[in-house]
Every structure is written in structure tokens, then in C-alpha cells.
Amino acid sequence: MPHTKKESDKRILVIGLGRFGSSMALELVNHGWEVLGMDSSPRLVQMFADALTHTVIADATDDEALRQIGAAQFTHAVVAIGSHLEESILATSQLVDLGVPDIWAKAVSRRHGRILEQVGAHHVVLPEHDMGERVAHLVSGRMLDYVELEEGFSLGKTKAPKELIGRPLAETRVRQKYGITVVSVKHRGAAFTYASRETVLSKGDVIVVAGRTEDVERFAEAD
Structure with a gap:
């Protein structure tokens, strides 16, 4: 997949399938x-060979590979x-050394994530942790x-509380009361x-609000 680096380049290397x-x-x-999928497992590479643009069996900790x-x-x-922390860290480090300008890395814990950031990952994601945190907010409150x-x-995202219904948002003073902003409806x-400031909410409307986490949670509990 020879090409030159461009900010709008829609080609990506995915290590780990x-x-x-x-x-x-x-x-x-x-x-x-266009996705080049790379994994050391021949089984996984074969499984996705037809679905991805390119696949390759290789060890991501090997700089020559x-x-x-x-x-x-x-x-x-x-x-x-x-699951293999050492391989994850080494592969990320290798990509940094090669000068890849936009590196995303999966972490299984905050400690793992901090190490990935320290070796040079530009973005760290904790999918299991983030999903668990998200579900906890949904289960424990009224957020959708x-x-x-x-x-x-x-x-x-939550249903519009009674106190916001029937009046323009500007008149509800929701930002002053809760510290959040209603961004969409x-x-x-x-x-x-x-x-907008002129938006009038009705019963059953769903709104998206933005703000500090504790303020968003507090607003979601409003009747």
C-alpha cells in the first residue's frame, strides 16, 4: 500500500484483529x-482476509516487519x-519511532493507558472501562x-423535564440553575x-445536554 502521508489520507494500519x-x-x-489489518495469528488474518482491504501475518513488535x-x-x-500488555506497548513504541503521526492504542486499564501515553500514543481508548462507566450511568439514572x-x-441524552416544557429555553434559566447547556432537541x-434560546420543548421531547459530569447527572434526575 505505497502512499505519502496526508492529513486527509483514508488509509489506516490496524494492529490486532x-x-x-x-x-x-x-x-x-x-x-x-482502506484498511491494512495485521495480526500474528494466521487464523485471524485468514478470517478477515476477504473483508479488509489488505491483511498481513506479522509480529508488530518487530521493527523490521x-x-x-x-x-x-x-x-x-x-x-x-x-490482553498482551508488553506487545501493546512495544508495538506502540515502534510506530512512534517510525514517525506515524496519529496513533490510537487500546488499553485494558488506566495504568496501561498511562504507559501507552508515555511511550507516545496520541490517543488511548479503554473500551471495556468506558462502556462499563457508560452503562453504570444509564442503569443508575434516567439518562437515555x-x-x-x-x-x-x-x-x-434525556427526556425533557417538566420544568422546561412550554417555555422558550431562554426563560427557563436552565444554565444558571443546573450549569448545563441544552445543545439539541x-x-x-x-x-x-x-x-436555541427560542426553542420550546414539549412533553416527550428528548434533549442532549452538555456540561460538567456532575451537573449533567444532576439535571438528568430533574422531574
Whole structure:
């Protein structure tokens, strides 16, 4: 897959074709990306050979193997190795040494994630931890969906509470009372649209709010 690095380059190297790596690789293909899937397991590589743009059996901790597949020419790479911490860290380090400018790495714990950041990963994801945290918010409260954008700041999807119904948002003083901003609204039978100061909510409307995590949680409990 010879090419030059470009910011808009839609070619990506995915190292590790387990559940997380393969799911992400397949989704990227569906979105028009060219994906080179790499794994040391012949079984996994064979399994996804027809679904991905290219696949290769190789050891991601071997710098020579990475050079041979042209890893240094990729703008984007994902290290989806999770259970083998040493391999995950070594593969990430190798990509950093090769100068790959946008490296995503999967971590299985916060400690693992900190190490990946220290060796040079640009983005660290903790899928199991993040999903567990998200589900905990959904189970324990009234939110319909929840996303933490960064530590301490979140988006929450919830039904419009009674106190916001029937008046323009500007008159509800929701930001002053709860410290959150209503960013979008879905009226019954309609698609989501941006909320404005003039937006009037009705019973059954679903809204998306943004703010500090504790404020979003507190707002979601409002009647």
C-alpha cells in the first residue's frame, strides 16, 4: 500500500484483529477507508482476509516487519492489542519511532493507558472501562445515553423535564440553575436539531445536554 502521508489520507494500519480491532477495522471499511489489518495469528488474518482491504501475518513488535509492510508511510495506525500488555506497548513504541503521526492504542486499564501515553500514543481508548462507566450511568439514572468527552465533562441524552416544557429555553434559566447547556432537541416524530434560546420543548421531547459530569447527572434526575 505505497502512499505519502496526508492529513486527509483514508488509509489506516490496524494492529490486532481480535474483537475490538476487527470490529473497528470492518466499520472503517464500511466508511470507505482502506484498511491494512495485521495480526500474528494466521487464523485471524485468514478470517478477515476477504473483508479488509489488505491483511498481513506479522509480529508488530518487530521493527523490521513493520518496515517491510510500510508502516512508516501511514498517517493513521491503531494498536488494538489489549490482553498482551508488553506487545501493546512495544508495538506502540515502534510506530512512534517510525514517525506515524496519529496513533490510537487500546488499553485494558488506566495504568496501561498511562504507559501507552508515555511511550507516545496520541490517543488511548479503554473500551471495556468506558462502556462499563457508560452503562453504570444509564442503569443508575434516567439518562437515555451518556458520553464522557473528557474527564469531568459529558454529554447526556434525556427526556425533557417538566420544568422546561412550554417555555422558550431562554426563560427557563436552565444554565444558571443546573450549569448545563441544552445543545439539541428531538421533538416527537422529528429528527434531532440544534436547540436555541427560542426553542420550546414539549412533553416527550428528548434533549442532549452538555456540561460538567456532575451537573449533567444532576439535571438528568430533574422531574
